[in-house]
Amino acid sequence: MIEFESVTRSFGGTRAVDEVTLAVERGTICALVGTSGSGKSTLLRLVNRLLDPDGGRIRLDGVDIAGIAPVELRRRMGYVIQSVGLFPHWTVERNVATVPLLLGWPAARIAARVAELLDLVGLAPDVHARRYPDELSGGQQQRVGVARALAADPELLLMDEPFGAVDPPTRRSLQDSLAAIQKRTGTTIIIVTHDVEEAIRLGGTLAVLEHGRLVQTGTPAAVLAHPANEQVARFFGGPLLGLHLLQALNVGNRANFTDPSQVGGEPIDADASLETALARMIAEGTSRLPVVNPANGRRGVLELAELVGL
Numbered sequence: 549m550i551e552f553e554s555v556t557r558s559f560g561g562t563r564a565v566d567e568v569t570l571a572v573e574r575g576t577i578c579a580l581v582g583t584s585g586s587g588k589s590t591l592l593r594l595v596n597r598l599l600d601p602d603g604g605r606i607r608l609d610g611v612d613i614a615g616i617a618p619v620e621l622r623r624r625m626g627y628v629i630q631s632v633g634l635f636p637h638w639t640v641e642r643n644v645a646t647v648p649l650l651l652g653w654p655a656a657r658i659a660a661r662v663a664e665l666l667d668l669v670g671l672a673p674d675v676h677a678r679r680y681p682d683e684l685s686g687g688q689q690q691r692v693g694v695a696r697a698l699a700a701d702p703e704l705l706l707m708d709e710p711f712g713a714v715d716p717p718t719r720r721s722l723q724d725s726l727a728a729i730q731k732r733t734g735t736t737i738i739i740v741t742h743d744v745e746e747a748i749r750l751g752g753t754l755a756v757l758e759h760g761r762l763v764q765t766g767t768p769a770a771v772l773a774h775p776a777n778e779q780v781a782r783f784f785g786g787p788l789l790g791l792h793l794l795q796a797l798n799v800g801n802r803a804n805f806t807d808p809s810q811v812g813g814e815p816i817d818a819d820a821s822l823e824t825a826l827a828r829m830i831a832e833g834t835s836r837l838p839v840v841n842p843a844n845g846r847r848g849v850l851e852l853a854e855l856v857g858l
């Protein structure tokens with residue numbers, strides 16, 4: 549678990565991070581969101597001691613990180629940034645192996661880990677391992693960046709706008725890969741983003757910053773349903789906030805699993821978003837969809853009236 553306790557960091561006279569108190573539970577994803585300049589990146593850099601706070605404390609599993617050497621701390625944490633930062637003269641496999649090599653892992657263990665990770669992020673090892681970064685697309689480089697950050701099984705993965713530079717479909721595919729990896733590995737992730745959809749898709753918890761202050765935390769559904777103030781509402785879409793709320797809620801939240809009536813068509817997963825369900829209703833010209841819960845096979849029905857919360 550990572551705990552921020554009244555953490556403050558100023559640059560000149562400006563408080564970039566102002567008395568932030570926040571706990572990120574082990575095995576969860578926390579998305580730091582807020583407008584440009586609200587202090588997201590600064591807060592993230594305080595975690596791996598690229599910066600130190602002027603006030604307050606950050607604890608990793610109860611231990612104040614001020615007492616942990618930055619080099620040791622960074623080996624325990626993956627860090628992914630928008631510009632990726634791959635070493636251009638090293639192959640993909642050498643890049644991914646950076647931290648395991650530093651930690652002195654045996655060669656066979658490193659080779660196995662690199663192949664496993666490339667697979668995990670959707671890059672075929674036999675095709676990509678020997679390539680150099682400039683022989684990859686931007687999206688593939690981002691995948692290598694994620695694989696490298698995960699290489700030594702970090703306790704914590706810090707991500708600063710990791711997918712900012714790729715096109716929207718690639719970005720969604722990277723988000724899906726990351727969510728699947730997180731589910732599998734249980735890594736704790738703190739991700740900085742100013743992309744509302746990314747925050748909703750990935751963030752188990754949102755932490756909303758404004759002028760360095762933490763103004764709201766909660767699940768995407770809770771924050772979108774009850775934004776703390778007008779700025780938060782505006783950040784999450786203003787008049788379009790309701791549409792984003794549909795992204796944050798699942799079909800299973802609104803479907804009726806006791807309805808015995810049979811509805812034809814391809815069932816939608818109970819864990820799909822209500823937005824996906826609405827898109828299907830519009831495309832298919834229907835106000836009812838069959839639903840299946842992939843976890844237990846239960847079937848139900850989603851009605852348009854329930855979807856919009858009537």
Ligand SMILES: Nc1ncnc2c1ncn2[C@@H]1O[C@H](COP(=O)(O)OP(=O)(O)OP(=O)(O)O)[C@@H](O)[C@H]1O
Pocket residue numbers: 559562563564582583584585586587588589590591742
């Ligand atoms: N190294 C620095 N020197 C001086 N001021 C800085 C430095 N880093 C950040 N700041 C200032 O601190 C404030 C917060 O910046 P930060 O980069 O943390 O915001 P952010 O929310 O990540 O923004 P963005 O979404 O644009 O990346 C800004 O006013 C910024 O100008």
